[in-house]
Amino acid sequence: MAVIMEELCLTFQDGIEIYLPLPMLRRACPCAACQGEPDALGRVVRPHVELKDTSYQLRQIVPVGGYALQLFWNDGHSTGIYSLTYLRDLFAHV
Numbered sequence: 001m002a003v004i005m006e007e008l009c010l011t012f013q014d015g016i017e018i019y020l021p022l023p024m025l026r027r028a029c030p031c032a033a034c035q036g037e038p039d040a041l042g043r044v045v046r047p048h049v050e051l052k053d054t055s056y057q058l059r060q061i062v063p064v065g066g067y068a069l070q071l072f073w074n075d076g077h078s079t080g081i082y083s084l085t086y087l088r089d090l091f092a093h094v
């Protein structure tokens with residue numbers, strides 16, 4: 001895995017390669033602070049997240065238990081755990 005030209009490049013064990021633009025990856029951050037959590041009635045209100053230039057710069061990528069990646073962004077945000085399935089799914093929608 002590597003960051004090339006503002007894209008995260010990942011190769012899976014089955015040989016599939018995917019490329020994900022960093023801004024898209026950041027906007028798809030799956031954490032509750034970015035995507036919101038359902039309230040008692042099941043409604044999800046998407047929080048407003050202030051994104052800056054540094055929000056789209058990847059500082060560090062840490063594998064989590066062989067099934068996910070935790071992404072550390074330059075603006076200090078790091079609560080997003082991206083499962084490999086989720087990443088492949090995102091790529092299908094690029």
Ligand SMILES: [Zn+2]
Nearest residue numbers: 029031034080
């Ligand atoms: Zn997030």
